[in-house]
Amino acid sequence: MSIEVKDLTYTYSPNTPYAATALRGVSLHIEEGEYVGIIGKTGSGKSTFIQHLNALIRLQSGEIKVYDIDLNAKKPDLKKLRGTVGMVMQYPEYQLFDETVEKDVSYGPRNLGLSEEEIRERVREAIELVGLDYEEVRDRSPFELSGGQKRRVAIAGVIAMRPRILVLDEPIAGLDPRGKQEILALIKKLKNAYSPTVIVVSHDMDSVAENCDKVALFADGEIARFASPREIFYDDELLSRTEMDCPSVVKVVKELERLGKSLPTRPVTKAELVAALTVGEGV
Amino acid sequence: MPITFDHVTYEYPTDGTPVPAVKDVSLEIADGSFVCVLGENGSGKSTLAKLMNGLLVPTDGDVRVDGASTNTEDEDALFAIRKKVGMVFQNPDNQMIASIIEDEIAFGPENLGVPREEIEERITYALEAVGMTQPRHHTPEKLSGGQKQRIAIASVLAMRPSTLVLDESTAMLDPKGRREVMEVIRELNRQGITIVLITHYMEETVRADRVIVMSEGAVVMDGTPAEIFGDTEAVRRYHLELPISDYLAEKLREAGLSLPHKIYDEKSLAEEICRSK
Secondary structure, rough: OOOEEEEEEEEEOOOOOOEEEEEEEEEEEEEEOOEEEEEEEOOOOOOHHHHHHOOOOOOOOEEEOOOOOOOOOOOOOOHHHHHHHHEEEOOHHHHHOOOOHHHHHHHHHHOOOOOOOHHHHHHHHHHHHOOOOOOOOOOHHHHHHHHHHHHHHHHHHOOOOOOOOEEEEEOOOOOOHHHHHHHHHHHHHHHOOOOOOOEOOOOOOOHHHHHEEEEEEEEEEEEEEOOOOOHHOOOHHHHHHHOOOOHHHHHHHHHHHHOOOOOOOOOOOOOHHHHHHHHHHHO | OOEEEEEEEEEEOOOOOOOOEEEEEEEEEEOOEEEEEOOOOOOHHHHHHHHOOOOOOOOEEEEEEOOOOOOOOHHHHHHHHHHHEEEOOOOHOOOOOOOHHHHHHHHHHHHOOOOOHHHHHHHHHHHHHOOOOOOOOOOOOHHOOHHHHHHHHHHHHOOOOEEEEOOOOOOOOOOHHHHHHHHHHHHHHHHHEEEEOOOHHHHHOOOOEEEEEEEEEEEEEEEOOHHHHOHHHHHHOOOOOOHHHHHHHHHHHHHOOOOOOOOOOOHHHHHHHOOOO
């Protein structure tokens, strides 16, 4: 078990005329090693939820445990929490601030109180992991880099903390096709390196279907369903009630069914669809 | 009347050696057409868009809207161009200025000195065009991303433009928001408004008349979606990707299904798969 959330409720501006409840009784259990997609309409509570996971938002009601860190404790170990849960925010490149790439990336590990030597080692490794040349970029200003490079520097700053859980809010929004593929490949690489648990908030149903083991579908501050992509994307009633889309692959399958052609399996990825249509000739 | 680019180059002001963001581009956007602009981040797409209504003026060459050059000292002439060619950007939150939806939409026409009764008419027209007639006295703040973006489009429509230029206007939206905005854009095009859509979503280009591909500031491809995506070598070279349905069609062909070479969406792909046996 890496994350255990029970009955989480959160209200913005409580006890004011502007009070808005963003989460209502959310419970979620994430195992170490899972790649979890979080989907849902704008305003369904996705971002509020993930910001709880490294205490960017203070717990109002409910319980959260991340490994052995208990956020309900009187003084939760926030330093340990933030070393455990790495958070890559939306458009993280806007949060770069320091004068060189090396300084920017070392900000997180320095806050963990590591030795200078350890910091340097981690920064080098993080920069190389995101696919940049350490010697070439370390003394450059992050602001001179291209958009895709900036995003990778921002991610390097998070993974230099070596978090066991990596949380990314819309990591591929606004990227061109190559940038998207690079970031998705990078997430897989990081998952294999030292962040076995990955949680991604995304509006891109195709990439969620391709990459995630499980999907949490948020609607109106609740988790409408937490299940495999297959269970979620073939549940028409659920999708229409929560105003969600299904991936292109599933749309093709649904069109095929409408035309009277049923498949032996229920594919959600491109490879699964091609296999279902060609192997065994399920016609 | 079309928008024409005649050997247009644009360099952003810099301390060092200027690098052109747009290099020697000549093209014409035909009236009533639906044109998509693709290309990697940094390829010059947004600069091209801003050149279309004089937000940027060419360093070299000339951009004309209805025959009038955007390179003019005459503010009235520039104003006339911006009225004809409206822009919608990526982040709707950065485009909202008023606290009430109808004021947001009235802002442009009021600046044009349009009489009050006509402003009323224009607000009604613009909100109807984007399917948002209901909450006109509300604040735009509480709207969803897709609704905000539709309001942003409505406030441009209130200027009665002949062309709408959208720079990644669906990039920050959830699936429903994207669908809503794309439907509005297609409907406006059916009504005769010229659409220039800059996007990274290949699926959005499927129903366009024409796709322009930019790379390093130059227009490197210009054709119908079928011509562009039919050239798999070029798709790779310019780091585009096939729309998913077309990617699937290609994989299925490789696996032995006989599917005709054309541009697909999910529906037409399913139909051809059924026909292929």
